[in-house]
Amino acid sequence: MRRWLNRQRSLADVALASLGRRRTRTMALLVVYALVVSVVAAVMLYAQAVRREAGRVLAQSPAVIVQRLQAGRFALVPDTYAEALRAIRGVQSVEGRLWGYYYDPVLKVAVTVMVAPEGSAHVVQDGHARVGPAVARAKGLSAGGQLLLITTARDVLRLTVDELLPDESAVLTADLILISAADFRALFDHPAGFYTDIALSVANPAEHRRVAEKVTTRMPDTRAIVRDDIARTYAATFSWREGLVLVAFIGVLAAFALFAFDRASGLSADETREIAVLKAVGWDAGDVMAMKAWEGALVSAVAFAAGYLAAYLFVFYVPAGPFDGALRGWTVVRPRIRLTPDTDAFQVATLFVLSVVPYTAAILVPVWRAAVAEPDVVMRG
Amino acid sequence: MSAGLAVRRSNRVVLVVALLAAGVVGTWFDEARLQRRRQAVHDRNLRLAGDLRLTDVCLFGDAPWLRHLSQSDVFASMQDGPGAFDYSRSGSLVGPRGTVTDSDASVAEPPALSR
Numbered sequence: 001m002r003r004w005l006n007r008q009r010s011l012a013d014v015a016l017a018s019l020g021r022r023r024t025r026t027m028a029l030l031v032v033y034a035l036v037v038s039v040v041a042a043v044m045l046y047a048q049a050v051r052r053e054a055g056r057v058l059a060q061s062p063a064v065i066v067q068r069l070q071a072g073r074f075a076l077v078p079d080t081y082a083e084a085l086r087a088i089r090g091v092q093s094v095e096g097r098l099w100g101y102y103y104d105p106v107l108k109v110a111v112t113v114m115v116a117p118e119g120s121a122h123v124v125q126d127g128h129a130r131v132g133p134a135v136a137r138a139k140g141l142s143a144g145g146q147l148l149l150i151t152t153a154r155d156v157l158r159l160t161v162d163e164l165l166p167d168e169s170a171v172l173t174a175d176l177i178l179i180s181a182a183d184f185r186a187l188f189d190h191p192a193g194f195y196t197d198i199a200l201s202v203a204n205p206a207e208h209r210r211v212a213e214k215v216t217t218r219m220p221d222t223r224a225i226v227r228d229d230i231a232r233t234y235a236a237t238f239s240w241r242e243g244l245v246l247v248a249f250i251g252v253l254a255a256f257a258l259f260a261f262d263r264a265s266g267l268s269a270d271e272t273r274e275i276a277v278l279k280a281v282g283w284d285a286g287d288v289m290a291m292k293a294w295e296g297a298l299v300s301a302v303a304f305a306a307g308y309l310a311a312y313l314f315v316f317y318v319p320a321g322p323f324d325g326a327l328r329g330w331t332v333v334r335p336r337i338r339l340t341p342d343t344d345a346f347q348v349a350t351l352f353v354l355s356v357v358p359y360t361a362a363i364l365v366p367v368w369r370a371a372v373a374e375p376d377v378v379m380r381g
Numbered sequence: 382m383s384a385g386l387a388v389r390r391s392n393r394v395v396l397v398v399a400l401l402a403a404g405v406v407g408t409w410f411d412e413a414r415l416q417r418r419r420q421a422v423h424d425r426n427l428r429l430a431g432d433l434r435l436t437d438v439c440l441f442g443d444a445p446w447l448r449h450l451s452q453s454d455v456f457a458s459m460q461d462g463p464g465a466f467d468y469s470r471s472g473s474l475v476g477p478r479g480t481v482t483d484s485d486a487s488v489a490e491p492p493a494l495s496r
Contacts, residue, residue: 009389009391010391012390012391012394012395013389013390013391016390016391016394017390020390050440053438054438054440056423056426056427057423057426057427057430057438058430058435058436058437058438059427059430060427060428060430060431061430061431061434061435061436062434062436065436065452067452095434097434101445101448109442110442110445110448111442112439112442112448112449114433116432116433117432117433117434120432120433121432122429122432122433132439134439166425168422168425168426169425169426169429170439171426171438171439171440172426172429172430172433172435172438172439173429173439174439175439175442175448176439178433197452199434225436225451225452229451230436230437230451233450233451234438234450234451237450298394298398301398302397302398302401305398305401305402305404305405306401308405308408309401309404309405309408312408312411316411316415333442335439335440337440338419340415340416340419340423341408341411341412341415341416342412342416343408343409343412
């Protein structure tokens with residue numbers, strides 16, 4: 001074993017000396033290689049973290065949301081529907097939700113206005129509001145301040161800000177304004193006895209879809225959204241985005257692959273002469289190939305490790321990098337989200353294999369051709 | 382043997398490779414550390430989403446259907462990305478509905494006509 005290790009170290013020494021003779025080329029290759037790995041790794045780490053974040057915080061979403069459609073458009077749901085929904089077996093509780101979009105003419109953005117359900121820890125008194133962190137920042141609000149909203153009748157609704165929703169909840173509440181039901185109805189001229197939609201709680205998760213089917217069968221003008229659909233929507237969205245960003249990057253990937261392949265598979269005159277000299281001093285083809293395999297493995301492994309590390313630091317320690325916009329999208333009231341890493345070992349392993357194996361393998365074919373030829377023929381060119 | 386070869390090249394490179402490998406392995410420990418540290422925040426956010434009956438995360442809000450992606454009107458115009466770039470930039474990055482809700486059989490079927 002010790003002998004084998006010593007032999008490998010000697011081979012690595014020769015490989016490194018060979019790389020050292022072409023220092024500028026090797027460094028240029030390493031930098032570009034690491035950069036390409038870091039971009040792919042950053043997209044992968046970012047998408048995975050956002051996907052997991054969305055899945056994690058929405059695990060307690062309502063089991064089923066029932067919306068009403070009329071002439072192909074959303075319509076308010078009358079409270080009589082709530083009674084009918086309560087009669088469906090498996091439904092534990094039925095709650096009407098009041099929420100909508102308020103277009104803020106100053107910020108020029110639609111924010112979400114919502115009424116906290118009865119019994120919630122966030123119920124707001126009439127004339128008061130709780131405001132999400134990004135809205136508060138954009139409008140310069142603080143606890144005790146005045147929030148002015150324009151009603152659909154063009155009146156001013158003055159609300160006292162009770163408290164700001166915490167920054168740490170920005171992923172859910174960045175653009176949220178919580179107000180009372182009476183203020184909500186006054187703001188949007190929302191008729192009494194109607195809700196935006198209805199949230200059902202169903203005790204048995206296995207019955208969510210069955211209950212949704214019963215809802216749409218009994219009330220053909222409704223649409224039911226199951227909690228699983230919500231999770232799937234976000235998983236699909238970020239997989240799509242990850243793919244799209246990588247597709248946009250495919251030209252660069254192809255250019256690099258071509259460059260690396262050309263660099264790895266075509267031996268320069270110096271390299272060919274070097275192999276011939278090694279053969280002439282007694283190396284066999286196996287030794288030469290092992291030495292060159294070391295060369296390829298060292299370059300690609302160092303590029304992978306450096307690229308992956310850079311991507312990790314960039315995604316989780318540098319706020320709002322360029323992928324933030326490409327993957328997360330745009331909005332005026334932008335939440336400040338600190339992503340928690342949640343790497344997928346399989347993805348990392350795939351990236352490692354794709355980074356190291358093709359380059360190392362591409363090196364070996366021309367080396368084998370040069371190594372099996374007679375040294376004097378190779379040296380004479 | 383020259384003095385330069387006393388420190389073998391491979392020793393130095395092994396050190397660099399070991400440091401980089403330790404860095405990659407270190408990201409797993411860092412991940413576990415960050416997850417532990419932010420667990421309390423995640424728990425609070427989970428409770429908040431349940432308490433307010435929230436259905437969507439607030440990531441992009443340049444159009445209402447993007448703010449509440451899971452609740453959006455499946456047949457609203459200009460939401461079949463990637464062609465929607467002119468209308469809402471985030472929309473260009475959201476997949477066509479076909480891929481998002483393949484399993485969503487919940488769109489109301491028109492009631493059968495009675496004979």
